[in-house]
Amino acid sequence: MRTGRAARAGQYTALVAYLVFLAFPFLWLVSTAFKPARELGSLHPTWIPENPTLGNFRQAFDEQPLLEAALNSLVAALGAAVVAVVIATPTAYVMARHRSTLSRMATGWVVVSQAFPFVLVIIPLFLVLKNLRLINSVPGLIMVYVVWALPFALWMLVGYVRAVPVELEEAAAVDGAGRLRTLVSVTAPLLAPGIVATALFAFITAWNEFFFALVLLKTPEKQTLPVVLTHFIGAEGVADLGPLAAAAFLATLPSLVVFALIQRRITGGMLAGAVKS
């Protein structure tokens, strides 16, 4: 309304430029995934495949153990999400409701842990997991993912707990409900959407994670999707583009779907943790 015509036009031009910048690499990936080998070798690649094919997908499954990798990724991500949320929720509750020294230390740790390079953590974890014979095993990877996801899970959950009015709990206490009863029948239902969002976020981060998986998983049948994807790129950096694009496209779909579901809640939780603490 206040904005002039020229300004509006400028805004739309900028928005379209952003849209192009954000979208084109992904569209190119999809385009490449459906191109037959002959078009991929052509010196004048086109946006729309002239003879679209599913051959790249078949070839991708033939070349690399994608199904096993997807299963490993799924187990690792689900395990990490469930365990992280189960152990983080009670702690987040205490951190949000009691401002004790312990809560402050925990908050400090959440921040500090963000600053440490993974190398400093992975070398000792590698040695410890090796002694426990948990190298090259998905349960070992889950342990690492849980620790890695905990700070962020705590951060988000503390924000969600603060959003539950403490008056409701007090009212329940006045009505004679015990502490556990209050938590289970008053707090938990209100917190449930936040817990689900946190779990899904932990799921995606674990599903997408690469570094720890690269270091800890040695044999192809144990590796997760991101690690297996890199096997499409040979030594010398020469890649079989079609199958690579097809596999990369498939590996992204679960994250995209889950992320679309929770995007709003994640931002809310992150902000609550960042601003209100």
Add this chain to the structure above:
Amino acid sequence: MTDMTVATATPKRPRPARRRTSAADRERRPLDHGAWFLVLPALIPILVLSVGPLLYGISLAFTDAQSGRTEPTEWIGTLNFQDLLHDTLFWESFRIGLVWAVGVTVPQFLLALGLALLLNERLRLRWLARALAIVPWAMPEVVVGVMWRLVYNPDAGILNETLRDLGLGGGRDWLSGLATALPAVIVVGVWAGMPQTTVTLLAGLQNTPRELHEAAAMDGAGAWRRFRTVTWPAIRPVALAITALNLIWNFNSFALVYVLTSGGPGGRTRLPMLFAYEEAFRYGQFGYAAAMGCAMVALISIVLAFHLVGRLRRGGEG
């Protein structure tokens, strides 16, 4: 308990006052047994698998730990750090890491701020931009790397094809060129991290009071002035937090560049994390790699301290 007494004794007391009592009461509430019981499940894994390894990792920096060695590891004092001081490859990698971290974080923030401001307006296509903004954020970093390899591919890539169409020449091998490799991966870094920054800033923008904006407009303040006096002060805490986090994340980033160039050509994109990874898991020099990790923490702490102190001070003056 005290809370209840207050509430029953003075039932007509205004609600805000009651709230404050309850909050103050909460502050003083010590951790009882029940609370400890709730904290322990997270405390133990954090201590065992996070604080513990971190301390162990720092201590490894002072040893000659190597992978697959049979003799026991020995303390060697600060020898690793002295070696680091003279390791020109490491300093070069450090420099590249800084160029990368700043080169990604700054454009990332500016582009994200622009997009967030646009998305905060009532524009058509806004839903599409919001949906698209999710894509890079949700993608596995490895896929982002793979995708941009396809874009940068010298023959089958869309970038060179577009340049050829525009008559700007072609056949450039972006990721293998000594001069183009680092800028090329920085663009990918900006692309990959922009959405998260945008969405965070947008959420901050939506918390700014609209009335203030309208009042400023009534007083005849132009767009830039409104931004300076109303919008920026409101989103500054969020902006500060997200740029600090971005700086850390970018400096410690690994997967993107590992997939794009593996640190090449000739080490031009060898970020400190890639260097330390190779040192630890290709050459098995655990102690030396741990020392590198410590140096990275020290450096990022210094940069962050400057960033935060500088921004906070400027905020105080403005």
